[in-house]
Amino acid sequence: MLPGSVIHLKELLLDRPAPQTIITLSECELWTITPANFAILVEQHPEINRIFSQQLAAELEQVSSQLVFEQERQTALRPYLVPKVRQGIVGSSRYATRLRNDIKKSTHDRQPVLIFGEPGLGKDNIAALIHFGSGDRKQPLIKVNCDTLQANGAELFGRVGGKPGLLEWLGQGTLMLNNVQDLPKTLEPKLLHLLETGDYTPISREGESEPAVRHSDARIILTSERALPEIDRPNRIGHPIKVPPVRVAKADIAAQVTYYISLYCRSRGIPQPKVAPEAIRRLQGYDFPGNLGELESLVKRAIDQSNGAEVLTEEVFWAAGSKARRFRVNLLNVYPQLRQFLRSPWWVDRINYGFTLGFFALVVAVLIFGPQTRDANVALNFFWAWWWMLILVAFPFVGRVWCAVCPFMIYGELMQTISLKLFPRKLLPWNRQVADRVGGWFLFGLFALILLWEELWNLENTAYLSACLLLLITAGAIIFSVLFERRFWCRYLCPIGGMNGMFAKLAMIELRAQQGICSATCTTYQCYKGGPQKGEGMETGGCPVYSHPAQLEDNRDCVLCMTCLKACPHRSVELNLRPPGIELWTTHTATYAEVCLMFLLLGAAFLHRLPEALTMLNQNLEQFLQPVATHAALSVLALALPGAIALLGHRLTRWFNPNIKACDFKQLAYGYLPLVLGANLAHYLRWDSPKLGKLFPSPWQRLGIAQWDCRSPSPIPP
Numbered sequence: 097m098l099p100g101s102v103i104h105l106k107e108l109l110l111d112r113p114a115p116q117t118i119i120t121l122s123e124c125e126l127w128t129i130t131p132a133n134f135a136i137l138v139e140q141h142p143e144i145n146r147i148f149s150q151q152l153a154a155e156l157e158q159v160s161s162q163l164v165f166e167q168e169r170q171t172a173l174r175p176y177l178v179p180k181v182r183q184g185i186v187g188s189s190r191y192a193t194r195l196r197n198d199i200k201k202s203t204h205d206r207q208p209v210l211i212f213g214e215p216g217l218g219k220d221n222i223a224a225l226i227h228f229g230s231g232d233r234k235q236p237l238i239k240v241n242c243d244t245l246q247a248n249g250a251e252l253f254g255r256v257g258g259k260p261g262l263l264e265w266l267g268q269g270t271l272m273l274n275n276v277q278d279l280p281k282t283l284e285p286k287l288l289h290l291l292e293t294g295d296y297t298p299i300s301r302e303g304e305s306e307p308a309v310r311h312s313d314a315r316i317i318l319t320s321e322r323a324l325p326e327i328d329r330p331n332r333i334g335h336p337i338k339v340p341p342v343r344v345a346k347a348d349i350a351a352q353v354t355y356y357i358s359l360y361c362r363s364r365g366i367p368q369p370k371v372a373p374e375a376i377r378r379l380q381g382y383d384f385p386g387n388l389g390e391l392e393s394l395v396k397r398a399i400d401q402s403n404g405a406e407v408l409t410e411e412v413f414w415a416a417g418s419k420a421r422r423f424r425v426n427l428l429n430v431y432p433q434l435r436q437f438l439r440s441p442w443w444v445d446r447i448n449y450g451f452t453l454g455f456f457a458l459v460v461a462v463l464i465f466g467p468q469t470r471d472a473n474v475a476l477n478f479f480w481a482w483w484w485m486l487i488l489v490a491f492p493f494v495g496r497v498w499c500a501v502c503p504f505m506i507y508g509e510l511m512q513t514i515s516l517k518l519f520p521r522k523l524l525p526w527n528r529q530v531a532d533r534v535g536g537w538f539l540f541g542l543f544a545l546i547l548l549w550e551e552l553w554n555l556e557n558t559a560y561l562s563a564c565l566l567l568l569i570t571a572g573a574i575i576f577s578v579l580f581e582r583r584f585w586c587r588y589l590c591p592i593g594g595m596n597g598m599f600a601k602l603a604m605i606e607l608r609a610q611q612g613i614c615s616a617t618c619t620t621y622q623c624y625k626g627g628p629q630k631g632e633g634m635e636t637g638g639c640p641v642y643s644h645p646a647q648l649e650d651n652r653d654c655v656l657c658m659t660c661l662k663a664c665p666h667r668s669v670e671l672n673l674r675p676p677g678i679e680l681w682t683t684h685t686a687t688y689a690e691v692c693l694m695f696l697l698l699g700a701a702f703l704h705r706l707p708e709a710l711t712m713l714n715q716n717l718e719q720f721l722q723p724v725a726t727h728a729a730l731s732v733l734a735l736a737l738p739g740a741i742a743l744l745g746h747r748l749t750r751w752f753n754p755n756i757k758a759c760d761f762k763q764l765a766y767g768y769l770p771l772v773l774g775a776n777l778a779h780y781l782r783w784d785s786p787k788l789g790k791l792f793p794s795p796w797q798r799l800g801i802a803q804w805d806c807r808s809p810s811p812i813p814p
Contacts, residue, residue: 187348207334216387495603535588536689633665695739
C-alpha cells in the first residue's frame with residue numbers, strides 16, 4: 097500500500113469485523129483509531145461518508161465489469177470445460193509407478209506437456225491429473241479436439257475486431273489439445289511457435305493491417321495417439337509422457353478390475369462382487385486392443401450379466417478372448433488327473449531312467465549280438481516295422497512327444513551330469529544366431545546321409561548296421577551334451593528331432609502359456625531359467641531346449657517334457673487341444689532348411705520304391721543298381737525329385753498366371769507337409785505291415801517254440 101492509504105474503512109463505517117489480517121513486511125508507521133473515536137469523527141466530518149460512497153461505487157463498478165467478463169468467459173469456455181479428474185492411476189507395477197512419477201514431475205512447473213499412447217488409455221484424464229495437481233488447480237481446464245478445429249485457427253487465436261479466442265479467455269488456465277495428431281496442417285507452424293515462445297497472432301481478414309502479437313499465459317498440454325518427433329523437442333515440450341498400454345502392464349489388471357467394480361457398484365448402489373482367480377487369469381491372457389476403455393466396459397457388462405452373483409467367474413467375461421487363441425481347449429483343466437500325472441515324477445524321469453534307459457541298451461545289444469536278419473531279430477523287426485510306423489501315426493495326435501522319452505538325449509543328459517561331477521566346469525552357452533542359421537542345414541545333411549546309407553547298404557535288413565546308426569546318433573547327443581548346456585543337440589542338430597519338430601506342426605495338441613499371466617505375475621522365469629521351489633512350482637533346471645512357453649508359436653520348439661508345467665507357480669502353462677496343423681497358416685516361421693528336409697522325406701518315399709520302380713519300367717533296369725556309384729546317383733536323384741517337381745510347378749504356375757500375386761515358395765511349400773507324412777506312413781504300412789506279426793514269432797522260432805497259424809488250430813513246427 098502507498099503511504100496514506102486507509103485500511104478497513106468499510107468495516108469501521110459498517111461496524112463489521114475485518115475479513116483479513118494485515119501483516120507488515122517492512123518497517124512502517126501505522127496510525128490507529130478506535131471505533132468510538134472514529135464515530136465522532138464521522139459526525140464532525142460528513143465528507144467521510146461521501147468519500148466512502150464514492151469508493152463503494154467504484155468497487156461496485158469494478159465488480160460488475162468483472163462479473164460481466166466472467167460470465168462471458170464462462171459462456172465461451174463452458175463447452176470445453178473439464179470439471180474434474182475421473183480417476184487416478186491404478187496399479188502398482190513399474191509402469192504405473194513410472195507414470196505417476198512423470199505426472200507428479202510435470203505438476204511442479206508450467207512447461208508444455210505431451211501425453212502420447214494408444215487409444216483408450218485415458219490420456220485426457222492424465223492431463224486433468226496434471227492440471228488439478230498443480231498450483232493452477234483453481235484456474236479452468238479446457239479440452240479442444242484438434243479434428244474439430246477450423247483450418248485458420250480462429251477458435252483458438254480469435255479474430256481482429258471480433259470474438260476473442262480461447263487463449264485470451266483462458267488467461268492462466270490450461271489448454272488441452274486432444275489428439276494433436278489430427279491438427280490441421282495449416283495450424284502446425286502456429287502451434288509450434290506458441291509452444292516455443294508463448295506468443296500468437298489473432299486472425300485477420302485480407303486487406304487488414306497485420307495484428308499485434310499477443311502473449312498467452314495459458315499452459316499447453318497435448319495428447320496424441322502416437323509419438324510426434326516434430327513436436328517433442330526440448331525447446332517445445334518440457335515433459336513428454338508415454339502411457340503404457342494395458343497389454344504390457346497386465347500386473348495391474350486385477351487392481352483395475354477391482355477399481356471399476358467399486359465405481360460401478362457404488363454408482364448403482366449394489367453390493368460389490370469378488371472376482372475369481374480364473375477370471376483374472378483369463379483377462380490377463382487378453383491383449384485389450386481397446387485398453388482401459390474396453391476393460392471398463394467389460395467389467396460393467398460382466399456385473400450386469402452376473403445377476404447379482406457374489407463372485408464373477410470367467411464365464412461372464414465372455415468377450416475376453418484373443419483371436420490367436422480361438423478353438424483351444426485346455427486339457428489340463430478338463431482332465432485334472434492328466435495335470436497331476438504330468439507334474440508327477442512319472443513324467444518323464446521315472447519313465448526315462450526306469451525303463452527307456454535299459455530298454456534302449458537291450459535293443460542295441462540284441463541288434464549287435466543277435467541274428468542279423470530281419471525275420472530272426474526281434475529288435476530289428478521292432479525298430480523298422482513298429483517304431484517308425486507308430487511314431488508317424490502319433491505325430492497328428494501327440495506331436496513331438498517322442499522327444500520327451502528319446503533314449504539318445506537320456507544318455508546325453510546322463511553323461512553331461514557324470515562329466516560335470518568328474519570335471520567341474522561351466523558348459524558352453526548357445527550361439528543362437530549361428531545355430532539358427534546352420535543347425536537346420538546340418539540335420540538336413542545328416543538325414544540325407546542316413547537315407548543314402550539305408551538304401552545303399554540295406555540298413556533295414558542288417559541288424560548291426562542299424563545298431564551303428566542308433567549308436568552314432570547317441571554319440572552325437574553325448575558329445576554335444578558334454579560340451580554345451582542343456583539339450584543343444586535336440587534343439588538344433590538331431591535329425592530325428594528335426595523330423596519330429598516338422599511333423600509336430602500337424603499335431604492337434606500344443607503346449608503354450610498365457611502371456612498375460614506371465615507378464616503380470618512372473619518375475620523369476622523359472623520355467624525358462626530354472627530355480628528352487630516357489631509356491632506350487634517345483635524345483636527344476638529350466639526348459640531343456642530354452643523355450644519360454646509364453647513365447648511359443650511353433651510346436652517345433654517344444655519337446656513336451658513338461659518342465660515348464662512343473663516349474664510354473666502361477667498355473668499359466670496350458671496343454672491345448674486345437675485344430676490340427678493350425679499353426680501352418682497362423683504363427684509358424686518357415687525356413688528353407690525345413691522345407692528342404694520336408695521334400696527330402698518325401699523323396700525318401702520315392703527312394704524306398706526305387707528298385708520296384710525300375711522293375712516296373714523294365715525288368716533289366718534293376719541291374720543298374722548293382723554298381724554303388726550308379727545306385728548312389730539314382731538315390732540322390734530320387735531324393736531330389738519331389739522338391740524339383742514342386743518348385744517347377746510353382747514356377748510354371750507363376751509363369752502361366754502373371755496376374756497372380758507373388759507368393760513365397762517357402763511359405764506355400766508347407767502345404768505338402770500332410771502329403772509327406774502320409775507318403776512315409778503309407779510306405780511303412782504297405783511294406784512292413786506283413787512283418788509286424790514277426791515281432792514275437794521271430795524269437796519264439798529261435799527258442800524252438802511252435803508258431804500258430806491263424807487259419808489252423810494245430811501248432812506249426814518251427
